[in-house]
Amino acid sequence: MSKLIIDGGNRIGGEVRVGGAKNSVLPILAATVLNGGINVVHDIPKLLDVDIMEKILTSLGCSVKRENGTIVVNSKELTNYEIPEELVREMRSSIIFLGAMLSRCGKVKISYPGGCEIGPRPIDLHLKSLREMGAKIEERHGFLTCEATKLRGSDIQLDFPSVGATENIMLAAIFAKGTTVIRNAAREPEIIDLENFLNAMGAKVSGAGTATIRIEGVEKLYDVEHNIIPDRIVAGTYLIATAITKGEIVLKNVIHEHLQSTLYKLRESGCIVQIYNHSLKLIAPKEIKAVESIRTLPYPGYPTDMQAQMMSLMTLSDGITIVTENIFENRYKHANELVRMGANIKVDGRIAIVKGVAKLSGATVVAQDLRGGAALIVAGLAAEGTTIVENIKHVERGYENIHEVLGTLGARIRKQ
Numbered sequence: 351m352s353k354l355i356i357d358g359g360n361r362i363g364g365e366v367r368v369g370g371a372k373n374s375v376l377p378i379l380a381a382t383v384l385n386g387g388i389n390v391v392h393d394i395p396k397l398l399d400v401d402i403m404e405k406i407l408t409s410l411g412c413s414v415k416r417e418n419g420t421i422v423v424n425s426k427e428l429t430n431y432e433i434p435e436e437l438v439r440e441m442r443s444s445i446i447f448l449g450a451m452l453s454r455c456g457k458v459k460i461s462y463p464g465g466c467e468i469g470p471r472p473i474d475l476h477l478k479s480l481r482e483m484g485a486k487i488e489e490r491h492g493f494l495t496c497e498a499t500k501l502r503g504s505d506i507q508l509d510f511p512s513v514g515a516t517e518n519i520m521l522a523a524i525f526a527k528g529t530t531v532i533r534n535a536a537r538e539p540e541i542i543d544l545e546n547f548l549n550a551m552g553a554k555v556s557g558a559g560t561a562t563i564r565i566e567g568v569e570k571l572y573d574v575e576h577n578i579i580p581d582r583i584v585a586g587t588y589l590i591a592t593a594i595t596k597g598e599i600v601l602k603n604v605i606h607e608h609l610q611s612t613l614y615k616l617r618e619s620g621c622i623v624q625i626y627n628h629s630l631k632l633i634a635p636k637e638i639k640a641v642e643s644i645r646t647l648p649y650p651g652y653p654t655d656m657q658a659q660m661m662s663l664m665t666l667s668d669g670i671t672i673v674t675e676n677i678f679e680n681r682y683k684h685a686n687e688l689v690r691m692g693a694n695i696k697v698d699g700r701i702a703i704v705k706g707v708a709k710l711s712g713a714t715v716v717a718q719d720l721r722g723g724a725a726l727i728v729a730g731l732a733a734e735g736t737t738i739v740e741n742i743k744h745v746e747r748g749y750e751n752i753h754e755v756l757g758t759l760g761a762r763i764r765k766q
């Protein structure tokens with residue numbers, strides 16, 4: 351079990367380029383099975399989740415070549431429609447193969463997906479929508495077997511703007527007969543990236559980024575080449591690492607619109623943020639001001655994936671912050687670990703009350719999920735003494751070489 355050892359107290363400073371977004375690359379890789387062609391995707395981050403995606407594609411019969419941030423997926427010879435259980439259990443996004451494989455083969459067998467333990471993550475909205483489109487889905491012994499000779503375009507109303515359900519429906523609708531409309535669709539930037547990828551392949555998708563997405567079924571798709579958008583959560587994490595250590599950073603390759611809600615909170619905490627074309631600069635304040643409230647919401651609200659890191663920053667603020675986690679039921683596992691480092695946090699259900707303290711002190715803590723793990727690393731950078739963050743495989747699902755990046759930015763951090 352790998353760990354990170356951090357000697358806190360060094361300022362984060364310098365310049366770093368943000369890589370491709372995990373939450374874009376995963377559905378886009380699943381979508382490469384659709385066209386039975388050769389697909390080239392650039393700015394692929396080196397992440398455990400991408401390795402798993404690659405293994406799933408290979409297990410289905412695709413040939414995959416990955417080199418220097420570019421992946422080439424040839425999905426001509428797709429021979430298998432069963433996704434290996436051990437891979438599905440490793441990663442939540444494997445569920446996106448449901449829509450992709452139904453479109454491509456009319457058949458798929460998959461187990462219930464795994465991923466980070468941040469509360470129950472049902473897939474009822476995915477299944478209900480696919481059934482509305484005509485898929486026959488059997489659920490037995492933890493496996494889903496789905497079949498459809500030809501899916502039909504449908505008018506789908508989502509009870510909640512689920513990112514994964516929106517993506518699954520988009521992929522299932524590509525070859526469906528007629529037009530599919532998704533209402534109350536997720537509006538995340540990664541949905542727009544998926545629309546751009548699909549349209550570049552010859553699909554007819556419009557409305558991504560709004561609450562209504564339309565997909566007109568097509569007969570044929572073509573080969574595609576695509577660049578993944580930058581990761582807004584990785585960018586936000588490095589900004590918070592800078593703020594908590596009172597440093598100064600320039601992030602290259604960012605789309606600042608995607609970072610609005612995070613930047614808003616960082617400015618409220620006293621940071622100066624300067625926006626340029628594809629980059630931005632953050633200058634941390636001498637004292638971190640308490641942000642009154644952080645409420646996680648679907649995009650464009652404050653992202654749940656940035657809740658833990660912002661909590662770390664608020665542990666060292668000059669007052670009280672009320673955090674409300676509205677998306678996932680159990681996303682405060684990092685709070686107890688932060689308390690071990692001297693933070694003052696009380697959790698009651700979906701609410702956490704954070705009272706700023708003068709300092710954190712290094713301790714041995716355990717990463718229990720991806721962003722919670724990132725939050726502990728961020729706290730360790732500012733803590734007095736040495737922090738050991740154990741079980742960093744969770745963090746490696748979503749951050750490329752985080753210790754090396756932080757090391758080049760001035761942190762004293764090593765992996766063991």
Ligand SMILES: CC(=O)N[C@H]1[C@@H](OP(=O)(O)OP(=O)(O)OC[C@H]2O[C@@H](n3ccc(=O)[nH]c3=O)[C@H](O)[C@@H]2O)O[C@H](CO)[C@@H](O)[C@@H]1O
Pocket residue numbers: 372373374376442443470471472473474475476477510511512513514515536540648654655677678679
């Ligand atoms: C790979 C990827 O893109 N992961 C992101 C995606 O996850 P994911 O796509 O799993 O998140 P969803 O938007 O689907 O989930 C949001 C909420 O809806 C609920 N829900 C979802 C589907 C369903 O069928 N039934 C249901 O009740 C979930 O339990 C959760 O409470 O969006 C989350 C919310 O922004 C992010 O934290 C994840 O980083």
Ligand SMILES: C=C(OP(=O)(O)O)C(=O)O
Pocket residue numbers: 373442443465466468655720721748
């Ligand atoms: C929860 C996350 O990812 P996933 O949906 O892939 O588990 C995340 O990126 O914070």
